[in-house]
Amino acid sequence: MSANRLDQIAQATQTAFLFPGQGSQKVGMLAELAEQFSGIQATFTEASDAVGLDLWKIAQSGEGLDQTENTQPVLLTTSIALWRLWLDLGGLAPKYLAGHSLGEYSALVAGNALSLADAVKLVRLRGQLMQTAVPQGEGAMAAILGLDDAKVVELCRLASQAGNGSVDAANYNAKGQVVIAGTAALVQAVMLQAKEQSGKAIALPVSVPSHCALMKPAAEKFAEALEQTAIELPCIPVIQNVNAAAATDVMQLRSALTAQLYQSVQWTKTMQYLQDQGIQYVVECGPGNVLANLAKRLPNIEKAFPIDTQSRIEDALNAILVAEGKIA
Incomplete structure (x- = not known):
């Protein structure tokens, strides 16, 4: 047009x-x-x-x-x-x-x-x-639900400091809904921590960890x-x-x-x-x-x-x- x-x-x-x-x-x-x-x-x-x-x-x-x-x-x-x-x-x-x-x-x-x-x-x-x-299988993404944005960012920061690689807040989609992306093992670590803090974590079926370092x-x-x-x-x-x-x-x-x-x-x-x-x-x-x-x-x-x-x-x-x- x-x-x-x-x-x-x-x-x-x-x-x-x-x-x-x-x-x-x-x-x-x-x-x-x-x-x-x-x-x-x-x-x-x-x-x-x-x-x-x-x-x-x-x-x-x-x-x-x-x-x-x-x-x-x-x-x-x-x-x-x-x-x-x-x-x-x-x-x-x-x-x-x-x-x-x-x-x-x-x-x-x-x-x-x-x-x-x-x-x-x-x-x-x-x-x-x-x-x-990122080689197939080495990256991952997950949706974190029910936590404040700042809490999700903090969980990503701590996981990145403790592990090999990085994980970041990738998509701020709505209040209480943040998608994270990064090294697969660190994404898993943040998912576990989110659940322990009364949030929900859902792995996303993607082959590429978008919008991250x-x-x-x-x-x-x-x-x-x-x-x-x-x-x-x-x-x-x-x-x-x-x-x-x-x-x-x-x-x-x-x-x-x-x-x-x-x-x-x-x-x-x-x-x-x-x-x-x-x-x-x-x-x-x-x-x-x-x-x-x-x-x-x-x-x-x-x-x-x-x-x-x-x-x-x-x-x-x-x-x-x-x-x-x-x-x-």
Whole structure:
């Protein structure tokens, strides 16, 4: 979608679009919508041509879908297919964009900061670098529930001091929900300590420990690719993961994308920022409803809509138009 096309659409004043990250993928995603709207397949063809892979086949068959280097371009393409469909159906452009981890790249494509072709190349490389940064089985991630953020950070610090390797708070997803990542043995140690302190700990089925110090070597290599990629400031502000703020220049934007590989995803602060800006409605632009469900917990978010099926996108289109006063 061109910048001019976006500029012609009245931006919704109380709505933000959220783009999910890795873990939201599912076999057969968007199959129903693709039968009704040819633009879905067209977007997948455009992205597939850029990376030399049949991304639609991967999405529908599931073959190789959970390999990080495939997951990331497939998920990004899924989100952009939905974004384009939303606009084609007359949906309002939002006031803000934000994406969780990988989803930040989807948000940047939606805001015309990155082309789809460049973005799928970047995230495929990102996935490859992440996969090779830590040997299979040596890294792990886990969700820690029911403890204060500061307590989780302290447990990570103590485990890192006592063991070989490191473990960090990777994703601040919501109050009382922090994902940790790092050396497998140290992740296990923090999980045990969390349970002993009346928290809950759930191991996550991932092959890569994202957003932790172990990803610094990958970030250094990825920065080179970012420097060679054409990037502009988005025409709709994108709230970035590492600082819960919108970049004011391209250098800052690139720096935040590099740091995102090894620093925490500040999703709790991102959602608080959106609330502080008067956002009352959010649309999750990708498969599933993980981010929509997190948003529903927040006091100032009146409605949160997933849009990955025809009925869901129709409901969201109408509800946002009514909420923004465009139709009675």
